[in-house]
Amino acid sequence: MNLPQPILLRVEESRRIHPSFQRVVFRGDGLSRVPENCAGLHIKLFFPAPGQDSLTLPVRRETGIEWPPSDKRPVSRTFSIRACDRQQEKLTVDFVLHPEPGIASDWAANANPGDLLGLAGPGEVTLYDPEAPVQYLIGDLSALPALEAVAEEMPASTDIRVFIELPEGVESRPEWFRGDNIRVSYLVQQYDPESELLPLLRAEGIDPEATGVSLAGEHRTVVALRAWLRSLGLPKPRLYAVPYWRFGDDEEAYHADRHEVMDN
């Protein structure tokens, strides 16, 4: 069996597109394997661990992933495809520059052309059902790249309603979610969906027969909203609900719990 192996990505361009975002455009041999409708697809990125001066990638075997020995093992983080150009083998990722130190965020803040990362994926999960005439896109900064990409890829006939929670003091941009078919609400991120976000969504009167939802972001909000959306009877293929991170935990501490949430 010919398994798609992790590949090396080289930074072609890196720029601060917002005080909270670094946009990095990568080039890599093998990026033509990214499917055409790539909006928001999940990818794993491999970063050199602290103290490592080179990057060693894992290898995919039929039995699973074979990691390099611990002193060479890279750090892995999950990100979303913001844009892809399969012909030119280019891939764009928008990294949140969050206030707490983090391997990925710190790497992105200092990324320069020529820097190397590893990539596995993309995974096969799709973020939306193009057949749903009404689509809710709900998330925070970590979900913004995926949700923006999804909004751009959706049919122009889709009635798109966006709810984004932004950390206090972080401002939205007019270029986010542009289109006559898109209505956007920005809220201050509360880590407590009952305080504002859920009441607003309840007031929307969501019709489960006609609606799709793409929901991602901080753990507590995603878990609470997913339970409520399921209680409305939203069909499974029309509900993408994935917690992307958890306040107070790095990815190593949160990883197993995320998988438990996803398995439920």
Ligand SMILES: Cc1cc2nc3c(=O)[nH]c(=O)nc-3n(C[C@H](O)[C@H](O)[C@H](O)COP(=O)(O)OP(=O)(O)OC[C@H]3O[C@@H](n4cnc5c(N)ncnc54)[C@H](O)[C@@H]3O)c2cc1C
């Ligand atoms: C499917 C999927 C797609 C994702 N797509 C993207 C994407 O496109 N862009 C993106 O930036 N992130 C994305 N994320 C989230 C990203 O993987 C996490 O934010 C990850 O923790 C970042 O790694 P780090 O090394 O910077 O921080 P870590 O070392 O994991 O965490 C360090 C500290 O920072 C905090 N922290 C982590 N993320 C955030 C955040 N977003 N805001 C505030 N504090 C934070 C942690 O709670 C911890 O205290 C995605 C996650 C998943 C599962």
